Amino acid sequence: MKTILVVEDDKNQLLLYEQELSLEGYKIITARDGLEAIKKVREQLPDLIVMDITMPKMNGIEAMGKILSEHKKIPIIINTAYSRYKDDFMSWAADAYIVKSSNLKELKDKIKELV
């Protein structure tokens, strides 16, 4: 079973992703900010990371940079309410950029493709 790390500061949204993605047959681990995400990656080394950008303590882009410097191969999907980070070249390091939607189809498809 593939492990997916979902990084999201919104408690309820996190619950949504946990439920939906478990149903797709993944093992879900979660983190509530960038720092926690780095810690989780070191402990459990997931197969894929779904990363929010605006979060307390450390934002998603910074966390992504740190994670990629340690584990170059982990696919990362940026999942954010903002479309403007698309133009931020730091975000280009991610394997996909998804603007959040209540319809999770796009996210699920991208995960299937990258795992």
Added chain:
Amino acid sequence: MVSHILKDCGDNVINMLTDALDAGLSVLDKDLTIIWVNKTLPNMLNLHYNPVGRKCREVYACECQDSRHCSVLQALSTGKKTSNEIQLITESGVRKYIRNITTPVRDGGNNIAYLLKVSLDITQQEEKVRRISLLRKFAEVMQGMLQIDRLLHLALTCVTAGSALGFNRARLFLVDKEQNVIYGKMAVGPSSLEEANKIWSEIAHKNENLDDLIDASEKTRHYDTPLHKTTRLMAFSLTDEKEIIVSCVKTKKMILERNAFSNDQIDKKFVNAVGVNEFICVPLVVEGDAIGAICADNAYNRKPITEEQVELLSIFASRVALAFANAETYRKLWEKNQQLKETRERLIRSERLAVIGNMAAYIAHEIRNPLVTIGGFARILMREYADHKKVKQHTEIITEEVNRLEKILANIMDFSKPIETLKTSIQINELLENTCCLMGPYLKSAHIQVSKKFDPSIPKIIVDQTQMKQVFLNLIKNAAESMTQGGKLTVESMTEDEYIKIDFTDTGEGMTPEILQNLFTPFFTTKVDGTGVGLAVSQKIIDDHNGFIKIKSVPKEGTTFSISLPIKNVTA
């Protein structure tokens, strides 16, 4: 001596003497009936009949009805020599100024038996005085006149007015330094001899004063007379120094040409255009620079241009030039002020857009996150209760509404997104074609017929294609939405001055002035499911391209959106 001659020649000599005088003489009896005149008087008054036996007032046809100003009545009542000045219109329609000196002649009983009236024609002096005073007043009015066209027209009116400079026709030419030409700007005067005669017979009875002339100038200013038209077609290269008008502005000297057709020192293009043998050109000099010239002639009455006219015109021209400089300075100042105003308005608008944009972005994102959760869980419920009809139906509604909200947010976020531009050179027609094609199926389904009128000669310009396409899409969509019953959409491209103009014309509902006023205000919308950002975005994009949008709308008939994009984009 006199008695000696009298003895020799009899009464004849008295007639000879009096007829030789420049003054008109008449003798009246106590009833003011004329009993004798010399020959000068009927000539002076242009009489076609013998005045003897007629009443004084009848013959003089004088305008002074007031007895206090009548020298004859005064002389009669005071018994003293009295003089006065009158003006009258002669039978042939000429205005004359006459000074009358009346001396009572007493009989043996020291009663007044006759009145001896001496009449002097002072028309010339009087007219000169009036002319100068009128010109002076004119110059004063002109100094305060700030609209150049009004000013110049008034000046020409003055040059042609009988009571001022009295030329038949006046034309004004201006120098265009960029094009290196001098061109006809305007003209005042009759276009034919018939018209001239008509005007003269009208003005002979009127003593034009300043207000009359200003009035006349204002009234005729907008008439496109034949003379005015032909003058506007005239243009001469400033390198043709053998053309009189050119050498006039080049040398900054007045040129009086009395024999233009046979003068072999000059080129004839200008002469032929003016069409008369005798005319005068006076330069308008401002700060040592000739900005143009006035050309005047007597094309109709063919009177030689008098010394006085020359002198007055040269003085007058310098005043015109001064007033012109004044008005020009004012115009420049006004333009600068206008530019400043526009820049300020633009700044305020973009500032406002930025503030609204930032606020919208913040709110949109704050709302989007909870929406994801709401919609996401609604979907889970919908799935889990797929066989529970009511729950399924209600969760479906929640999902749909969330979808709608998300769509609106996407629109707003597009608006608030800072626009990164990528400008490339492109033929606008292609982009229009492309957009129309893209909208084709949608327009067809809305029963809208598209008419494309693209001018293939429009040059390529530098724009951000994606953004421009967004604008076209917005405008086409707007047009389509205003034609709920179907209709016709005309998309037209053309070159207009320094701009490429694109018109989108629909046959839809049209808009009221209130709607028009708010059209570009962000979040203003008249549509049930509109977000009110489409036109605001379009405006911002066109602003960024240094272009502008104009709208013409007639309720119930339709609307035209016109986009103008500069051909030379300064910020490219």
